[in-house]
Amino acid sequence: MIEALDLLMSESLWAAVLRIATPLIFGVLGALLCERSGVLNLGIEGIMTMGAMTGWLTVYLGGDLWMGLVIAALAGALMGLLHAGLTVPLGLSQHVSGLGITLFASALAYYLYRLIVEVGETPPTIEPFRPYAVPVLSDIPVLGPVLFTQTAPTYLALVTVAVLAYVLARTPLGLAIRMTGENPHAVEAQGLNPNALRVGAVVAGSALMGLGGAFLTTAAFNSFFPEMVQGRGWICIALVVFASWQPGKALVGALLFAFFDAYQLRLQTVVEGVPYQLFLMAPYVLSIVALILVARRAEVPEALMAPYRRGER
């Protein structure tokens, strides 16, 4: 018991929380941006896989790590464009299209990987992002090693939270995106094009999802394998609801889930006699509980999943 509490004091636990949270932060921000404009993007799981593969492959083929992130974002954006094309101008079911994209992108990612890469006994590796100790700040006790000794994409994720929160809350573009998710007719009546805004938001959101995937292969690990996203996309979809579609709360949600995950991993080593599967389940169960507590008050964008066609009643 004492050991379990001791764990909470360890810097390495908290550093791991941020690390585990990073792909979730990108993913949940991406999903949030799509949904704020009125489009549910269940392609997230596949888009993250695609980002993971393309980011890794870019580096494997000789690009640098930043180039890897850019390519992953572009690959995500491309998948987003496909989803947007099907659901926005064509108005197809967002569920069906999203799930289709998840299946398609996951399979395509693995196919391309096998096509291009020779896979032997063990998958080939790249040299990933190393933790970067921010000068001065990383010397602060406790906070330094936790917050300021992370890899570059983690810093990027935190900055993205602030940027997205600002854009949505404070800029005309953000207002237009939010309004599109609430009532596209209102957007049209004010002289803007709701479907263009939706396509833009879905493409940008999907690019963020791609970055989330790339973190897995360029920072958390150093190789690609097909099942590596492991349901993180689905977690992000739930986190958006948990966060009431707000970037700040999305960060909290991602950190909370990451904490459960990091903690259960360490608990496994100190608590004996409990099957480890129970620990594995814990973060998901706790997330559902948190969702139940929070989400009943959540404000769903009113036009979420309602396609908009011009000149129709």
Added chain:
Amino acid sequence: MTPVLELSHITKRFGPLVANEDVSLRLGQGEILALLGENGAGKTTLMNILFGHYEADEGEVRVFGETLPAGKPRAAIAAGVGMVHQHFTLAGNLSVLDNVMLGSERLSRIGSDRRAARKKLMAISERFGLPVDPDARVSKLSVGERQRVEILKALYRDARVLILDEPTAVLARPEAERLFETLRGMTQDGLSLIFISHKLHEVMAASDRVAVLRGGRMVAERATSETSSSELAELMVGRKVQRPVRQDHAIGAPVLQAERITIVEEGETRLEDISFTVNEGEILGIVGVSGNGQGALGALLSGLMAPTSGALRLNGADVGQLGPRGLIAAGAARVPEDRHAEGAVGEMTVWENAILERLRSAAFSRFGFVRRAEAKAHARELIQRFDVRGAGPDTRIRLLSGGNMQKLILGRCLATGPRFLLANQPTRGLDEGAIAAVHEELLAARAEGAAILLISEELEEAVQLSDRIQAIVKGRLSEPVAAGEADARRLGLMMAGVWDTQDAA
């Protein structure tokens, strides 16, 4: 007068349907023009073309002499046109200020100048006498306030020409009168206005000029001072419309009886100790200012609320606890107050809606499967018998105009030959032609011996149709008066709740 706005030779088709045919229209500086026409005449379509929501197949729009590019609301706004849509275009989860500011700043701006926007909004709100709280969430506002926000939205974008599509459809009389005063004030500020309506009295009272649209064509233009309600009515409908007159006939035995019913919901008394009887072949009218318990009464008689105490009897049997399906099975039918929310399922077809209430009856289902052919035949029969226009059995019902949807709902009720019919605001929002048709059907059902309870806010309608009238005030019912004795003064007193003091005296 110099025209600020000119529509010339506009034609718009939706597939085979010609919604506007060669329509031309001019609006002068500082003028209030009423665009009058029945539901489906093409008024909204014409204004949507002007605003750029739709592209016309032929014709063009000029504002202040400049031709507007087709299909671009942004260009219309820039040219100084503002539009208040029939169905509000607001986001309920956002603030008034957000709704007003949307689209007014360049999307590439890094920040947003909310302080300046707030100042501008408050200045406009003051100048035109349209008070709002810029930080209020729109979903918390009343319909009247929402409409104010819609008008402010247009003014905020510096509209010089303002179009209002059926602005009074959602307003109570006094609110509507206040609106027209505000609009009149705006013309003094140099605005020019078009308002759409099918209500003759407000067109006569509030406009300078009237343009009448019928079946997509412009049939007449008149200076308001040189025309009359009756001339406009005839121009609008294309023939003389007369509401049918109730014939005296023998009234039968009691069908529906409410005995001292009280309904308490969540600690609030919705109906208090009400009693009434509706007899065979009789229409009982319930009049009152809206919000005085009509909702609860309607819910009680549709089986959606059960009496807390007291009894509801249909042909002697207690039906208070039956719920909607049981009540229908017992021979009661209802025309609900809000046809879109409770009367029909908009996305479903006419035939599906036609049998919704009788899904389990053997006529339309067998072994748990819907008997489509029978259902469609039934829908076709309703369409023909009740003169529902612009629809076949497979049309999605939301595409019908209000009047035609109401005729179908009424037909669905009457086809079963109900013993009792609840008609809750049966003509709200309908135009004169459709009102006459609905009245016709209600009186026909009465002649056949149905017992009908009519809830209406339109005194004229209640007096025309009812054999007896009771007023509802704060959840309580007055004693009935016979229609012959119900003059406007007496009803006015009843609706103010004055019967109480008479009891006491």
